[in-house]
Amino acid sequence: MTLAEIKELIGCEVLVGDDGLAVEIRDVVASDGMSEILAFARARELMITGLTNIQSIRTADIAGVSAVLYCRGKVPDKRVLEFAREKRIPVLTTTKGMFEICGILYGKGLCGVS
Amino acid sequence: MTAVELLRESYEIQGRNFDKAGEISSEIKALLSGLGLDAAPTRRSVIVAFEAEMNVVMYARRGTLTLVLTDAAIGLEVRDEGPGIPDIETAMQEGFSTASDEMRELGFGFGMGLPNMKKNSDEFRIESEVGKGTSVFATIRLNAHA
Numbered sequence: 001m002t003l004a005e006i007k008e009l010i011g012c013e014v015l016v017g018d019d020g021l022a023v024e025i026r027d028v029v030a031s032d033g034m035s036e037i038l039a040f041a042r043a044r045e046l047m048i049t050g051l052t053n054i055q056s057i058r059t060a061d062i063a064g065v066s067a068v069l070y071c072r073g074k075v076p077d078k079r080v081l082e083f084a085r086e087k088r089i090p091v092l093t094t095t096k097g098m099f100e101i102c103g104i105l106y107g108k109g110l111c112g113v114s
Numbered sequence: 115m116t117a118v119e120l121l122r123e124s125y126e127i128q129g130r131n132f133d134k135a136g137e138i139s140s141e142i143k144a145l146l147s148g149l150g151l152d153a154a155p156t157r158r159s160v161i162v163a164f165e166a167e168m169n170v171v172m173y174a175r176r177g178t179l180t181l182v183l184t185d186a187a188i189g190l191e192v193r194d195e196g197p198g199i200p201d202i203e204t205a206m207q208e209g210f211s212t213a214s215d216e217m218r219e220l221g222f223g224f225g226m227g228l229p230n231m232k233k234n235s236d237e238f239r240i241e242s243e244v245g246k247g248t249s250v251f252a253t254i255r256l257n258a259h260a
Contacts, residue, residue, distance in 0.1 A: 034168075035226030038161050039233065051221045058136040059221065062143065062164045064157060 001025055001108060003067050003090060006046065009108065010094050010101055012069065016081050017090025023066045027113050030102050034059040040113040041065050048101055052076035054083055061087045071098045117184035121149075127170040127177040129196070132220060135171040139164035142181055146188070151256065158234040159188040159254045165227045166192040166250055172217045173197060174247065187236070190252045198244035206232065206240075 004021035007014065014021070029041050030048035034055055037047055041063035048069045049056055057080055060068045067090040070076065075093050084091045094101065106112070123145070125138040143160040163179060170177035174196025182189035199205045206228050213223020232238040237253040 033224040034221035035230050039230045055221050062160050
């Protein structure tokens with residue numbers, strides 16, 4: 001499934017990387033714990049988190065995930081978004097909670113990583 | 115056969131500087147990626163470096179991260195001046211954490227850092243003295259994860 005399809009399915013606003021939505025997503029990692037994400041993340045993966053500080057984007061970059069989705073309407077500050085732009089990581093936000101997002105994506109055949 | 119050292123870089127880590135936390139690991143990622151090494155050992159090394167860097171920032175006054183690249187492996191040595199770890203065996207267990215709420219708010223301190231570092235290393239060793247500091251030695255082989 002592409003990131004563009006996920007955006008439509010979940011109802012997301014794109015904060016960074018409008019031009020990067022064609023990326024194919026196979027797996028999902030969802031956590032507010034950055035070490036959990038580092039432990040299980042892989043390429044072609046969507047990272048879902050409620051943590052909006054700069055460490056969330058730093059973790060996404062180090063882990064090499066394809067995109068970051070902030071849940072429950074959270075929007076990071078400008079500096080964090082600028083950092084994501086610099087690292088070329090698409091960033092989305094949605095009003096839906098983490099559980100609901102995961103449920104929808106799981107139902108569409110996306111997998112978790114463990 | 116003795117490994118040939120190709121590169122050695124040292125970085126100073128400032129304790130408690132959460133704003134800059136992770137910058138050194140990003141620099142190492144750029145450095146290793148620029149050398150055209152395989153993606154897997156590079157990624158594993160950068161995860162180890164990042165977890166180690168975060169630990170120093172969270173717990174220690176200061177620390178030094180040294181990256182040593184040979185023709186066989188990526189080595190990381192992280193030495194800090196901090197509180198030390200009284201019981202390394204317990205600290206290595208997933209889920210064990212002594213982190214403060216402030217650290218958890220940053221997304222760290224869930225008891226995954228040290229196990230994560232070990233998991234991503236081919237050789238991993240911790241030395242620690244309570245009241246003085248902790249040193250972590252990690253080796254990631256270049257040919258082990260092709």
